[in-house]
Amino acid sequence: MTGSVGAPAERREGLEKVGGTARYAAEFHFPDRAQAWPVPATVARGRVTGVDTAAALAVPGVLTVLTHENAPRLSEPDDPTLALLQDPRVPHHGWFVALVVAETLEAARAGAAAVRVGYDAEEHDVALTVSHPGVHVPEEANGGHPAVREQGDADGAFGSSAARVDVAYRVPPLHNHPMEPHTSTARWEGGRLTVHTSSQGTGAVRAVLAGLFGLPKERIVVTAEHVGGGFGSKGTPRPDVVLAVMAARHTGRPVTVALPRRYLPAVVGHRAPTLHRLRLGADADGRLTSLVHEVTTHTSRIKEFVEQAAVPARVMYDTPHSRTVHRVAALDVPSPSWMRAPGEAPGMYALESAMDELATELGMDPIELRVRNEPDVEPDSGKPFSSRHLIECLREGSRRFGWDGRDPRPGTRRDGPLLLGTGVAAATYPVLVGPSTAAAHARPDGTFLVRINATDIGTGARTVLAQVGADALGVPLERVRIEVGSTELPSAPLAGGSSGTASWGWAVHEACARLARRLAEHAGPLPEQGLDARADTEGTADAESDFARHAFGAHFAEVAVDTVTGEVRVGRLLGVYAAGRILNARTARSQFVGGMTMGLGMALTEGSIMDAAFGDFTESDLASYHVPAHADVAEIEAHWVDEEDSRLNPMGSKGIGEIGVVGTAAAIGNAVHHATGVRFRELPLTPDRVL
Numbered sequence: 001m002t003g004s005v006g007a008p009a010e011r012r013e014g015l016e017k018v019g020g021t022a023r024y025a026a027e028f029h030f031p032d033r034a035q036a037w038p039v040p041a042t043v044a045r046g047r048v049t050g051v052d053t054a055a056a057l058a059v060p061g062v063l064t065v066l067t068h069e070n071a072p073r074l075s076e077p078d079d080p081t082l083a084l085l086q087d088p089r090v091p092h093h094g095w096f097v098a099l100v101v102a103e104t105l106e107a108a109r110a111g112a113a114a115v116r117v118g119y120d121a122e123e124h125d126v127a128l129t130v131s132h133p134g135v136h137v138p139e140e141a142n143g144g145h146p147a148v149r150e151q152g153d154a155d156g157a158f159g160s161s162a163a164r165v166d167v168a169y170r171v172p173p174l175h176n177h178p179m180e181p182h183t184s185t186a187r188w189e190g191g192r193l194t195v196h197t198s199s200q201g202t203g204a205v206r207a208v209l210a211g212l213f214g215l216p217k218e219r220i221v222v223t224a225e226h227v228g229g230g231f232g233s234k235g236t237p238r239p240d241v242v243l244a245v246m247a248a249r250h251t252g253r254p255v256t257v258a259l260p261r262r263y264l265p266a267v268v269g270h271r272a273p274t275l276h277r278l279r280l281g282a283d284a285d286g287r288l289t290s291l292v293h294e295v296t297t298h299t300s301r302i303k304e305f306v307e308q309a310a311v312p313a314r315v316m317y318d319t320p321h322s323r324t325v326h327r328v329a330a331l332d333v334p335s336p337s338w339m340r341a342p343g344e345a346p347g348m349y350a351l352e353s354a355m356d357e358l359a360t361e362l363g364m365d366p367i368e369l370r371v372r373n374e375p376d377v378e379p380d381s382g383k384p385f386s387s388r389h390l391i392e393c394l395r396e397g398s399r400r401f402g403w404d405g406r407d408p409r410p411g412t413r414r415d416g417p418l419l420l421g422t423g424v425a426a427a428t429y430p431v432l433v434g435p436s437t438a439a440a441h442a443r444p445d446g447t448f449l450v451r452i453n454a455t456d457i458g459t460g461a462r463t464v465l466a467q468v469g470a471d472a473l474g475v476p477l478e479r480v481r482i483e484v485g486s487t488e489l490p491s492a493p494l495a496g497g498s499s500g501t502a503s504w505g506w507a508v509h510e511a512c513a514r515l516a517r518r519l520a521e522h523a524g525p526l527p528e529q530g531l532d533a534r535a536d537t538e539g540t541a542d543a544e545s546d547f548a549r550h551a552f553g554a555h556f557a558e559v560a561v562d563t564v565t566g567e568v569r570v571g572r573l574l575g576v577y578a579a580g581r582i583l584n585a586r587t588a589r590s591q592f593v594g595g596m597t598m599g600l601g602m603a604l605t606e607g608s609i610m611d612a613a614f615g616d617f618t619e620s621d622l623a624s625y626h627v628p629a630h631a632d633v634a635e636i637e638a639h640w641v642d643e644e645d646s647r648l649n650p651m652g653s654k655g656i657g658e659i660g661v662v663g664t665a666a667a668i669g670n671a672v673h674h675a676t677g678v679r680f681r682e683l684p685l686t687p688d689r690v691l
């Protein structure tokens, strides 16, 4: 071991990024490149009756207008949101009904504004309520989780509990809004297709394009060298890549499609709204006797996507009786999809708020309540945990935050017009991993090259994988080069589900360890072509475990609520995590702090309104959908406990990309209750609600 892993190594591409030379998908300036601008539907349900393109084609620089009548035909996609310009139906407002291709971005935009679309509009229905007649229990929730799980007699036990909490919460639709909107540049050359795209995983993009355009995978190259964030919305191919390839095929020129920010909410997925009902029963000592978490959410007419928000309630607390239920209604809304910590983020907001309400009901410290309900095994599966250090996180957080001696009485601390309070909540996220391949190469000059189609979406994946490789090789970090972000490299899964580093790192570790063995056996100087080793973790990294594997954490928040304006300011956020071995102290801290910042947005400002008449989201840009800006974020601290877990992967790491956003909003909401004495059960906690 050379000790690279764990060190706070700086991002390898950091200088390129701050210097502006890192190339993103829109920045492939081929001399004859055209630009395209889509035209979104202005009805929420119906059919296109005609597209008048004459005025658009008359705009100087416009090359063509693609519609369902002239666009290249696609094979039927597995993902219905990619069946673009194939037929006249409009499944939701904002669905693309035309694409204008032009010499310049300005001409494409002017052309798109000049396209006249006729519709046969039908009545639409976008309003989710728990009693909506379309609400039903689906086959399963996302991630293959059963929609319903029951143990014992949850209702009976709840009815006879000494302490009870029966509450409803609402989390609104949320948008991913990565800094770089979804963008692709496509180029056809002699029956070969090259695509530069902003994606969390180019392997999936290539597979989908091969299917849609009937092309062997070998004739497609997809790269994602630098990606300006995704937060789940770039985990699967989006309309930009399909439209860019169509337009390039139709015009014979390279084409860039950079989706306008305001079109994203309707076409790249969103976190679906979730309506929660929680019933917690406990005995007088605070031991849970019953836990019921029921979630109602929406999906679109074309795709079933069921946010698995009751799943964390199957992991967290010991109770003899429980029921967790997912229900869904298909409405005329845009298709929801993955958003950072899908399931856990909204689910733990509700569960951890309800736990706080139960602590209040019992007159018990909320940390003590969680300690009393710590399970020996995973409550739902009965499996032992590979490691679980939730209590250590709560205790360490309590010490660092200064929780001891907290006066539990709500609404009693004042500073002029401000009411002050503190809150705590737990966090959890599953440990996911997938099979991957990687190649390692030793050069005669003593340097090494690691190649893997990992994607660095801004997390520092390149850097961390080089650290893993350097340690497996037993060489200093500077001697290891790394290539990621292209389907020309050994295949690897996407950056999603907080699984990237574990999945890729496993293969990188194996390839480099193998190469180290080959080098040890090699006598004399290396041949000019060097030495190579490869690894494929298929059959190893995806093996079903006998253990329940999850990361855990604790979030603490300090708030000031302005009684004059209703504004909530978070003065301090502190997180402590137990997430296995931390592979890079610098990039890990950024991941945790980034997740907590997203949780801060979820608590205070982020929320989208599905307008019933208009049939679409009202907030579609960063002016109306407010993500935290620097002025919103005061002090955020992230810490971790040393956790050794040999049942994960050769690095001993758990995922860290998503757990930061889990429970943060509950900690803030609980602090607002402590400050004001009022329970707000609907996010975000904007002044109009709080005042």
Ligand code: MOS
Binding pocket: 200, 230, 231, 232, 233, 235, 338, 339, 340, 341, 342, 495, 496, 497, 498
């Ligand atoms: Mo994450 S929502 O799995 O990219």
